[in-house]
Amino acid sequence: MSKSYLSIEKVFKSFSRGGVTSQVLSDINLQVERGQYISIIGHSGCGKSTVLNIVAGLLDASSGVVILDGKEVSGPGPDRSLVFQNHSLLPWLTVYENVQIAVDKVFGRSKSRSERDAWIRHNLNMVHMGHALDKRPGEISGGMKQRVGIARALAMQPKVLLLDEPFGALDALTRAHLQDEVMRIQAELHNTVIMITHDVDEAVLLSDRIVMMTNGPSAAIGEILDIDLPRPRDRIALAEDPKYNQYRQAVLRFLYEKQRKKATA
Template sequence: MSNSYLTIEQVNKRFNTGKTSNDVLRDINLKIERGEYISIIGHSGCGKSTVLNIVAGLLDASDGVVILDGKEVKGPGPERSMVFQNHSLLPWLTVYENVAIAVNKVFGSSMGKAERDEWVRYNLNLVNMTHALHQRPDEISGGMKQRVGIARALSMQPKVLLLDEPFGALDALTRAHLQDEVMRIQNELKNTVMMITHDVDEAVLLSDRIVMMTNGPAATIGEVLDIDLPRPRDRIALADDPTYNRYRQAVLRFLYEKQRKVEKSAA
C-alpha cells in the first residue's frame, strides 16, 4: 500500500445503461503528497469531474480504490470538501450563516459557541469577506459568492480541498483576483488541493503538477507535468518567464494532439 497522502489506485468507472456498459475511466493511478496542488485538465467529456467525484465519495469506483491518509474513501465526508463552479450557497442564509452551518455540522460537539463563531469569522477573513457577514447571496457578486464557498469548504478543515472549475463562471478580472487569493491561502494553510480546470494558464500558475487526461471513452491519465516554479508566484512576472511558457506550451501541445486524434477518427 502506498505511503502517499492521497492515492488513486487502479480506478475504473463504468456506467451501465440498460444492456450496454459505458467505460468512462480506465486505469486511473495517481499519488498526491500532503500539501500538493494538483490540477486535472483535459477536453470536455474526458472524465475529470468523475475522478473528482470519486475522490469526494459522491461516486463509487467500479474497480480500484482511493486511499486518503491511510483510510479507504467510502462515501462523502468532511475531510474532503468540494467547491463547485456554481457557488452552491443556500440563498436564504447570510454569508456568515452559510459558513456557520458547515462549522456547526462538523465541529458542533467539539467546539463551544464562541469558538465556533471565531472559527467562522477566521475563515471568512481568509477570503476577505468579513465586510459582508450579514448579506445574503443575492446581495453579493459572483466572485464574492465563490469566496464564501471557499471559506465554507476551508472551515471544515478538510484533508483535501476539491475544486471543480471554481473560477469558470467568473469574468477574467474576478477570476485573476480569486486565483491570487487561493494561492495566498494555500501558501498559508499548506492545503492539499485537487482542481479541475479547462484553463491552461490557471493550471500552470496554481499547480505543483498538472494531470493531463486523454479523451474519452475509457479516458485515462496521459501525462503528468511537474511545474517547477518558485512560490509565491506573480502572474505578471511569469508572463515573460521562459520556463512558465514552456510548461504552458507542453499542456497546449498535449491537448491539441488529443483533439487532432479525435478529429481524425471522426473523419
C-alpha cells in the first residue's frame, strides 16, 4: 500500500453505451503528499473531471484504486469535499443554512448546536462572508456564491478539497480575488487540494505541482511539473519572475503540442 497521503494507482476508466465501449482514462498514477496543491490541466475531453470524480467517489474506476490516508476510496464521503464551477447552493436556503446543512450532516452527533453554530460562522468569516449570513443565493454575486461554496466544503474538514474549475465562470477581477483567498486559506489550513483548471496562469500561481493530461480518448498523464516558487505568492511580482515564466511556457508548450497533434490526427 502506498505511503503517500493520496495515491491514484493504475486507474483506467471506460464508459459503455449501446454496445460501444470508449476508454476515457488509461493507467493514471499520481502520488499526492499531505498539504500539496495539485492542478490538473489539459484540453477539453482529456478526462480531468473523470479523475476528480473518481477521487471524489462519484465514479468507480474500471480498474485500479484510489487510496486516501491508508484507506481505499469506495464511494463519496465527507473526507473529500467538492466545489463545482457552479456554486451548487440551494436557492431557498440562506448563506448560513447552506453551510449548516453540510455541518449538521458531518458533525451532528459529535458537536453541540452551539459548537456547530460557531463552526459555521468561523468558516463563513474565513471567506469573508460573515456579513451575509441571512441572505439567499439570489441576493449575492457570483463571486460571493463561490465563497459560500468554498466555506461549505471547508466546514466539512475534508482530508482533500476537490475544486472543479471553481473560478471558471467568474470575471477576471473576481477570479483573481478568489484565487488570493484560496492561497491564503490553504496557507492557514495546510489542506490538500486537487484543482481542475484550463487557466495556465492560475495553475502556476496556485500549485505545488501541475499534472498535464494527454488528449482523449484513452487519456493519460503526460507530464508532471513541480512548481518551485516561494510562498506566499504575489501575482504582480511573479509576472516578471523568470522562473514563473519558465513554468508558464512549459505548460503552454505541452498544451500547444497536444493541440497540434490533435489537429493533424
